[in-house]
Amino acid sequence: SYYAQEALGEKIHVEVEISRKDPKNSVLIKDAVNESVITRLGGKLSDKETADAELFVKIASTTFSAVLYDEDGYVVSYKAKVVLSIRYVTKDGNKESFTTSGEYDFPIEANSVISDTNRFEAIKYASLDALNEFVSKISVKGMKK
Numbered sequence: 001s002y003y004a005q006e007a008l009g010e011k012i013h014v015e016v017e018i019s020r021k022d023p024k025n026s027v028l029i030k031d032a033v034n035e036s037v038i039t040r041l042g043g044k045l046s047d048k049e050t051a052d053a054e055l056f057v058k059i060a061s062t063t064f065s066a067v068l069y070d071e072d073g074y075v076v077s078y079k080a081k082v083v084l085s086i087r088y089v090t091k092d093g094n095k096e097s098f099t100t101s102g103e104y105d106f107p108i109e110a111n112s113v114i115s116d117t118n119r120f121e122a123i124k125y126a127s128l129d130a131l132n133e134f135v136s137k138i139s140v141k142g143m144k145k
Contacts, residue, residue: 001040001041001042001043001135001139002042003138003139003140003141003143004040004041004042004043004108004135004138004139005041005042005043005137006143007041007090007094007138007141008041008052008055008088008090008138009043009051009053009090009091009092010042010043010044010052010054011043011044011045011046011048011050011051011052011053012037012041012043012044012051012052012053012054012055013045013046013047013048013051013053013054013055014030014031014033014034014037014045014054014055014057014062015054015055015056015057016029016030016056016057016058017056017057017058017059019059022059022062024120025059025062025120025123026059026125027062028056028120028124028127029059029082029084029123029127030057030126032124032127032131033055033057033122033127033131035128036128036131036132036134036135038057040131040132040135041050041096041135041138042107051091052087052089052091053088053089053090053091055086055087055088056086056087056088056089057084057085057086058084058085058086059082059083059084059085060083060084060085060099061081061082061083062081062082062083062123062126063080063081063083064078064079064080064091064114064119064122065078065079065081066078066079067079067105067116068107070110072110073109074110074111076107076108076109076110077105077106077107077108078105078106078114078118078122079103079104079105080103080104080105080106080119080122080123080125080126081101081103081126082101082102082103082123082127082129082130083099083100083101083130084099084100084101084102084127084130084131084134085097085098085099086099086100088138096141098134098137100127100130100131100133100134100137101129101130101133102125102127102128102129102130102131102132102133103126103129104122104123104125104126104129106118106121106122106130
């Protein structure tokens with residue numbers, strides 16, 4: 001988090017683009033980004049006017065694919081994959097864009113559908129995984145400063 005703060009600063013304003021076709025996922029992403037700013041970047045959420053940096057996050061895609069089947073051929077585990085487009089702008093004018101992806105595997109009962117609870121949880125954890133990738137990339141930027 002030290003090197004990420006070197007690149008972004010301590011106070012961060014977050015904007016997540018709300019998807020018209022899937023607004024619930026956008027809210028989950030917003031929560032995941034806010035959690036990452038605090039826990040992984042060691043930063044503080046801030047309003048736009050006083051922020052050291054602004055993060056703009058957009059869901060590029062979410063997909064679910066079967067990864068495990070039982071002996072009868074029914075799906076018992078899925079993989080959620082979330083791709084995020086992340087752009088940041090610092091108050092001193094540095095800006096950069098990244099595309100990151102995260103995955104999360106989760107079980108379901110054989111011969112059943114993915115419940116909303118499973119889906120939302122999987123998207124949240126896959127988003128956190130994608131945000132971890134962003135933190136790694138931004139930390140490298142901070143190390144080069």
